[in-house]
Amino acid sequence: MSANAITPVILGLLAMRPLSGYDIKAVVDRSTRFFWAASYGQIYPELRRLEAEGLVQGEDAPNGGRQRRVYSITPAGRKALVEWLLGRTVTIELRDESLLRLFFADALPKEQALLLLEGRKLGHEQYLAALRAIDARPGQDPEFVDLVLRWGISYNEWGAQWCQQQLDRLRNETKAA
């Protein structure tokens, strides 16, 4: 399997149930997008490539006159998915602009630098609200899908708390000095 970034996403989602390219995009936008995004420009060509490799199989399933092609995973596709799941992890990339700002915040007066920390805290809280809205259906999802959602919630709770702690610490230092 010569993979690119969405390959495992497609195989992983199709391993749960058959989906069209459109469906895949919609599911990604509600789930993995938080740590792994995807666009049509990747999905459709990749579905065709995976079908040519025999890892997925497409079937025309129009809704009335509206064309629609639904893909299922093949046994070979399942095998490729498991191999990827058990292979060695490489990518743990974090691209966090708010953290970058914090890193350079010494260029600001202390007051304004603390504002950046408050902004970051707010970001975590908003993210948290979005994830909790998704969490409205307990027990609906497969166990590990749910686990990752919990991760997102815990991470943002932790992140907001961390910001608050640092705000308290830095404000005390300022006062003490």
Place this chain on the structure above:
Amino acid sequence: MSANAITPVILGLLAMRPLSGYDIKAVVDRSTRFFWAASYGQIYPELRRLEAEGLVQGEDAPNGGRQRRVYSITPAGRKALVEWLLGRTVTIELRDESLLRLFFADALPKEQALLLLEGRKLGHEQYLAALRAIDARPGQDPEFVDLVLRWGISYNEWGAQWCQQQLDRLRNETKAA
């Protein structure tokens, strides 16, 4: 300032001290790389562009016969940096392959799925070791640079603990069932 991804990194680092393109790459590889990477292919062209815009200023500073050009930030560059620092944050992207695996781990037998969680925990612990090695010089760095390093350490501590908690929980559930 028409900015791309490394623009603020360059301005931010030059606000601390003058550096060559080579230096910038080296500093990034030891610091921001954990949440914001950079390559020569970005740095050198961008330095020239920023110089043309008057945000940085280069000066030839050869080491013997070895050419070398050191850049400093200009007042206009400092202004642009502060604007970026106070502007609105957008990018909070997480691209975490280990999380993606966890998300699809229902495709594996429970035993192997738990192995993924253990692998993630190990990843956090290794990351932690790398960050603690950097932490060997307390008080050497500017306050907020240090803050971000602390963030990295706390984040990985939290992440490893979270993995352990989930491992305990999932193992108990399996036993109870």
Place this chain on the structure above:
DNA sequence: TAGTGCATGTAATGCGTTACATGATTTC
């Protein structure tokens, strides 16, 4: 004198996003 580190730079490549085009169906 061979290898490593300092130092700059570009061309090719790969990749993903954005924007656009098309058209049917459902909903208000």
Place this chain on the structure above:
DNA sequence: GAAATCATGTAACGCATTACATGCACTA
């Protein structure tokens, strides 16, 4: 009948990484 949603697909664009090219200086 307009707007939103379903549905597929591609071309252009932007951007960053990789690989390569060059050459000096130090050190083992």
